[in-house]
Amino acid sequence: MVLRKWFLTLLLLSISVSGFSQDPEFILNIEHEMSRLLSQADTDEDKKITVEDSIKSPFWMLSQKGDSVSLSKVYYLSNLLQELALADIQGKDSLQISLRKIREEPATRISRRIKDFFWDDLTRSIDRKGLKHILKDTKASGDVRRLYVPATDSVGIEYYLDLQKEYPDFKMEVLPKKITPEYVKSINDKPGLLALKIENGMGVPFVVPGGRFNEMYGWDSYFEGVGLLIDDCIDLAKAMVDNFVYQIEHYGKILNANRSYYLTRTQPPFMSSFVREVFEASEEKNSDWLRRSLEAAIQEYEEVWMKPGKRLTANGLNRYYAEGIGIPPETEKGHFDEVLSEYAKKHGMSLEDFVTGYSLGEIKDEELDQYFRHDRSVRESGHDTSWRLENRAAHLNTVDLNSLLYKYEKDFEFLIGKYFDGYFTTSSGRSYTSGYWHEKADFRKVLVNLFLWDEIKGGYFDYNFKKGKRIGYISATNFYPLWAGIASEEQAEKMLVNLLNDLKASGGILASAKVSVEETATNEVQRQWDHPNGWAPHQMLLWEGLLNYGYEKEAHDLIYRWLYMITKNAVDYNGTIPEKYDVVNRTHKVYAEYGNVGTEFDYITTAGFGWMNASYQLGLSLLPKKYIEKLNELVPPESVF
Incomplete structure (x- = not known):
């Protein structure tokens, strides 16, 4: 009799909630329900509810109207945990939640959380409001948190001087007008963030790649901007372009990231695409903003990418070429030990003595210098690291870089033609026509097809200009010409076959082929x-x-x-x-x-x-x-x- 009574009670409790109200709401005490939920469902005690937990029993909830529901799916239980945790973060004692929210469709939920929460959590600003992130920065060393400000930024210098008075562990350093690799090496033991734009007494905001970061990365920012525009965060995307303009004007390049040890290094160029997409997404077409942004993009193109002997090679194509001296300081201790051990053996020294001597400049080794130039260039490419670029990055005209610069030339042609009547003059007095950029793009396409296209293999490949041959490495970057519009219809057809054969996997596109x-x-x-x-x-x-x-x-x-x-x-x-x-x-x-x-x-x-x-x-x-x-x-x- 007792058993039958228990079974009847359980049966009533397990009746579908649709028998009560369509979307019952539950008011939950956060501390109590989180404790109860974790004890039943987080069996491996990692503070998450996943498929790796062995859930002890269904989790029951009872609404004020008497509706009851049991949750046993990992997805529903983890959603409930997330909602409780979010309410707890917001300082609430209780949570009012509907069953629909717990059972929210997964793609809908992910997209909603990205738009409503993730972008905000990834947004930073280097100002009074955002300084707490800087002061907690894990990449700084010692007790002082440094911020380096360009000598050309009088607004920033004045702002941070005042801010320095408020925080004893915060120090502003003014960069020299001419930044050399020697200077950058001299501050390796005093790392810090690099200033970005201050406007109207506030830091212009930017999005960081992940929660542990406090710096704005080069090519990450463009892709983040694509997401921001889709989610109608146009002002934030525009602010990131403004910070790019600031970097070009004051640091001479879009930085790998705004860290002191990245001063000699840029990243894959996406400025023209970013400017064009932000401008076209904006309801108010601010021609002054477009003019300044376009001028900065042209300056970057001319001064960073098109100076002979550095990132422009003798054949007319481009390469990644990061400058710098010695061992890159941002890597973890021991990262290069395997490589350095070989050179220590070559010089008949212990690893420790060799590293010390090389770092001080007492030991010279051109081969090792070249290795680190390649290593820094790998990081400049954004693809740190890949066997495609190992110990040869600075010797490659890469498909990706030349596709991106072709896109610059086509974007300049389009923007000048559409918004400046085909004629654009910079503040320095240099003039450009849309036809000029059309010719530049056409010439680059000829060079790309001459040096990078392999008719037999039906694809584009990086070209080692030192050896005079393509390297044949199958990478997703080989297909950038489809995005940039370099490939002909016939070439695209051949490339499609290779893409699907070599790089299509169960979860999308591989970074490179296994072979x-x-x-x-x-x-x-x-x-x-x-x-x-x-x-x-x-x-x-x-x-x-x-x-x-x-x-x-x-x-x-x-x-x-x-x-x-x-x-x-x-x-x-x-x-x-x-x-x-x-x-x-x-x-x-x-x-x-x-x-x-x-x-x-x-x-x-x-x-x-x-x-x-x-x-x-x-x-x-x-x-x-x-x-x-x-x-x-x-x-x-x-x-x-």
């Missing part, structure tokens, strides 16, 4: 920009490239694979949106150098990762509705295409 890694690698180190990993910027550029040439079905397939992988991992792992994925195994559990930013959090991720967030929003904006419905149902790509 190329196997043929090139000299040890077992897993480079993060190689097989089996996939990265957001490659996906975004190649989706749009395929669509440019009318390959909609193929593009939708690749978009769906990427979004499915992100969505499934977020559903199974408490909302995780990390920096990179293994696209072969469709997992965020990546075993490569530098770990995987965005996987370490308690209860809830509040930031995701910048260009991952953007890729998700872009992917959803490009997918037809019928595929988004399948995505919300978590239908695997194999059953959709």
